[in-house]
Amino acid sequence: MVVLLVRFGELALKSRFVRRQLRDRLVANIQDLFASEGVECITEADEARVYVHVDDVAKARTILGRVFGVVSISPATEAHADLDSLRKVVLSEAFRALSPGQSFALRPRRVGTHPFTSQDLGRELGEEIRAAHPAVRVNLTHPDVEIHVEVRHNRAFVFREIWAGPGGLPLGSQGRALAVVRDEAGMVAAWMGMKRGCRIAVASSDGERFVEPLRKWDVRLKVLGLPADGNLGEIVRIARAEAVFLGTRWETFDPKNRTPFDVPIFEPVIGLGEEEIGRIAARIRSP
Numbered sequence: 120m121v122v123l124l125v126r127f128g129e130l131a132l133k134s135r136f137v138r139r140q141l142r143d144r145l146v147a148n149i150q151d152l153f154a155s156e157g158v159e160c161i162t163e164a165d166e167a168r169v170y171v172h173v174d175d176v177a178k179a180r181t182i183l184g185r186v187f188g189v190v191s192i193s194p195a196t197e198a199h200a201d202l203d204s205l206r207k208v209v210l211s212e213a214f215r216a217l218s219p220g221q222s223f224a225l226r227p228r229r230v231g232t233h234p235f236t237s238q239d240l241g242r243e244l245g246e247e248i249r250a251a252h253p254a255v256r257v258n259l260t261h262p263d264v265e266i267h268v269e270v271r272h273n274r275a276f277v278f279r280e281i282w283a284g285p286g287g288l289p290l291g292s293q294g295r296a297l298a299v300v301r302d303e304a305g306m307v308a309a310w311m312g313m314k315r316g317c318r319i320a321v322a323s324s325d326g327e328r329f330v331e332p333l334r335k336w337d338v339r340l341k342v343l344g345l346p347a348d349g350n351l352g353e354i355v356r357i358a359r360a361e362a363v364f365l366g367t368r369w370e371t372f373d374p375k376n377r378t379p380f381d382v383p384i385f386e387p388v389i390g391l392g393e394e395e396i397g398r399i400a401a402r403i404r405s406p
Contacts, residue, residue: 120161121176122197124269124276125149125169125183128190128286138166144289145169145188152182155338165271167230180282181406185336187314188292189284193267195276200233205240205268206247208277212266213248213255216279222258223248224265231272240268288316290337296385297322297343297360299351300329304388305366307399309333311387312364320358322351332404355380368396 127145146162146169153160158179161172173179176194183192198208209225217223225248227240235243245257248266269276293316298309300321306329312319313336323330324345334340343354355363360382367386388396 120172120174122195122276123171123173123176123179123183124193124195124278125171125284126167126190126192127169127188141188141289141292142166142169144292145186148188148290149183149186151338152186153179156182158182168271184282184284186290187285187287187316187336188289190286191284192282193276193278193280195269195278198275198277200231200270200273200275202235202240202243205244205270205275205277208275209244209266209268210247210251212277212279213252213264216264216266217248217252217255219252219254221263222256222261224257224259224262226265226267227270228268229270231270233270240270244268285314287314290316291318292316294318294361295320295359296362296364297351297355297358298364299323299345299366300333301325301345302366303329303400304368304396305329306333306403307391307396308364308366308386308388310336310399310403312362312385313337317362317364319364320360322354322358332400336403351380355382 142164146164149162149171158175160179163170171179180192183189196208196212198204225241225245227237229237265279267278290313296312296317296319298305298312298319298321300306300309300323309319309321310333320341320343321330321333322343322345330342343358346354362383362385363380364385367389369389
């Protein structure tokens with residue numbers, strides 16, 4: 120199996136207790152999405168990383184790209200946290216990645232107590248690459264190839280690629296909300312609520328057209344029908360929603376013609392243009 124390093128962002132700003140809760144929620148969400156796709160994975164975590172062991176890296180990349188709270192992902196080769204082990208793995212990575220005449224940069228990072236510094240790693244491993252590949256050169260500013268070495272306590276990881284995740288907070292970590300989805304803007308508003316960690320229930324009158332894309336992001340998505348009279352008060356109660364997300368556009372905003380609620384109302388797309396709404400909608404619908 121290949122190990123994927125999963126980085127989470129805003130979680131690091133919280134207290135240790137809250138960070139652990141959010142991290143555990145993130146791991147549970149990862150497991151849910153993998154299970155829904157029928158893809159096997161093994162997960163483990165420490166204070167700053169989630170490690171996802173998979174056989175199918177391409178499918179795993181797609182799935183992790185739909186897990187809120189994930190900032191970035193890297194497919195890595197694991198090694199022991201000593202120079203001899205790292206030397207073998209780094210040279211193997213350099214052999215696969217570098218061609219004669221290309222430049223490279225080694226990006227070391229270290230967490231924990233070790234008999235070497237990050238600078239030691241960069242210098243010694245860089246010299247090993249130069250000795251094994253004399254036709255390549257070092258360029259720390261604009262290299263053709265970057266090789267990252269991340270040492271975390273007694274484990275080490277070597278990787279070259281960093282794939283972006285959706286960011287945000289883990290789904291379900293910030294309470295329940297109701298999203299009214301009548302059109303593309305409503306779908307985007309619901310997605311933006313999910314990205315802030317809310318467990319969204321969708322109220323929709325348009326069948327699955329704008330709802331189905333959201334199911335890829337939340338396998339537990341709850342869908343409720345919109346009442347014929349447009350009164351959402353009962354739906355808010357049924358969903359036990361603590362907030363409502365609306366896909367209000369600036370062009371259609373009318374404060375005199377809005378339904379009062381006993382919970383906060385969020386209209387996250389009101390400042391977005393059609394092009395940006397369309398761009399986010401395409402992201403939601405992407406595989």
